[in-house]
Amino acid sequence: QQQVKQSPQSLIVQKGGISIINCAYENTAFDYFPWYQQFPGKGPALLIAIRPDVSEKKEGRFTISFNKSAKQFSLHIMDSQPGDSATYFCAASKAAGNKLTFGGGTRVLVKP
Amino acid sequence: NAGVTQTPKFQVLKTGQSMTLQCAQDMNHEYMSWYRQDPGMGLRLIHYSVGAGITDQGEVPNGYNVSRSTTEDFPLRLLSAAPSQTSVYFCASSEQSLHGELFFGEGSRLTVL
Numbered sequence: 512q513q514q515v516k517q518s519p520q521s522l523i524v525q526k527g528g529i530s531i532i533n534c535a536y537e538n539t540a541f542d543y544f545p546w547y548q549q550f551p552g553k554g555p556a557l558l559i560a561i562r563p564d565v566s567e568k569k570e571g572r573f574t575i576s577f578n579k580s581a582k583q584f585s586l587h588i589m590d591s592q593p594g595d596s597a598t599y600f601c602a603a604s605k606a607a608g609n610k611l612t613f614g615g616g617t618r619v620l621v622k623p
Numbered sequence: 624n625a626g627v628t629q630t631p632k633f634q635v636l637k638t639g640q641s642m643t644l645q646c647a648q649d650m651n652h653e654y655m656s657w658y659r660q661d662p663g664m665g666l667r668l669i670h671y672s673v674g675a676g677i678t679d680q681g682e683v684p685n686g687y688n689v690s691r692s693t694t695e696d697f698p699l700r701l702l703s704a705a706p707s708q709t710s711v712y713f714c715a716s717s718e719q720s721l722h723g724e725l726f727f728g729e730g731s732r733l734t735v736l
Contacts (some may be wrong), residue, residue: 519665553626554627554713554727555666600665607718609654610681613665613724 514538515603517614525616525622530588532617534601541603545611546575546586549598558599559586591621625649629714629728636704636735644699644731646714652726653719655697656681657689659710660730666713672697673719704735 517534524530534544542585545560561568561575563585568575586594601614632692648655654701668681672691686708688700697716701708712731717723 515665517665545722547725552729554715554729555725557724558728560722604722609656609719609723609725610668610671611666612682613658613667615663615665622691 514612515601515614517601517617519617520615521618521620523622524591525569526591526593528591528593528621530595530621532586532601532619533583534614535581535583536603538603538605538612539582540605541612544575544584545575545602545604546573547600547602547613549600549616551597553593555600562598567599577611588619590612591619593621593623595619596621627706627714627716627726627728629712629731631731632729633732634684634734635693636701636733638705638735640704641700641702642704642713642733643701644712644733645697646697646699648697648714648716650694650716650724650726651694652716652723653694654723655691655714656690657687657697657699657727658715659683660713669699669712701733704733706735709733709735 548558549555570587572589576583590623598618602611627648653674657669666721670689673680714728715725
C-alpha cells in the first residue's frame with residue numbers, strides 16, 4: 512500500500528503551458544514534502560520542498576501548493592519548457608530523519 | 624567533485640547468482656541509503672545507514688544485505704538473485720540532519736534472467 516499516491520502517471524503539455532502534478536498522503540506524521548526531478552539515465556535531484564507550516568512555496572517557475580487538512584500537495588510548473596521534460600517524484604518524510612517515502616512518479620513531456 | 628558513484632551501471636544475472644552493487648560517496652555524508660525504482664512504484668527504500676557500523680531495513684529489504692564499514696562506502700548485496708529483483712537501483716547520501724537533501728547516484732540497472 513503506497514503511503515504517497517501520485518497522479519497522473521504521465522502528462523503531455525505544450526510549451527508555455529502549465530504542468531500540474533498531484534500527491535496525496537495518509538500518514539499525518541509526515542512533515543516534510545520534497546519534489547525530485549529525474550532526467551533519463553540520471554538519478555533524481557531535489558527540485559523544491561515544503562513544510563506544512565506554509566501553504567505555498569515558489570522557486571522560479573516551480574510552485575508547491577500544500578493543503579494540510581486534505582493531506583494533499585501539488586507541483587505546478589508554469590511556462591513549461593522542453594527542458595522540463597523529465598520524471599517528477601513527490602515524497603514525504605517524518606520528523607525523525609532522512610527516510611523518504613516516494614510517490615509513483617509522473618513522466619512529463621513538454622512539446623515544443 | 625564525484626558525489627555519489629555507483630558501479631556497475633548495467634548487470635545481467637542468472638537466477639540464483641549473487642552479486643554486489645557498489646556505492647561510494649566523497650561528501651563525508653553520514654546517511655546513506657539504497658532505493659529500487661520500478662515503473663509505477665516510484666522509489667522504494669531497501670536499506671539505509673545513519674553512520675559507519677549502523678544499518679537498518681527499509682520498506683523492501685528481503686533478498687538484500689548491506690554493510691557500512693566506512694563512511695564512504697555502502698555496498699548492496701544480492702545473495703541469490705530472483706527475477707523479481709530486476710530493477711534500477713539507486714544509492715543516495717545526505718548529511719545526517721533533519722530532512723537533509725538526498726544526493727543520488729546515476730543508478731545501476733540489474734536484469735535477472
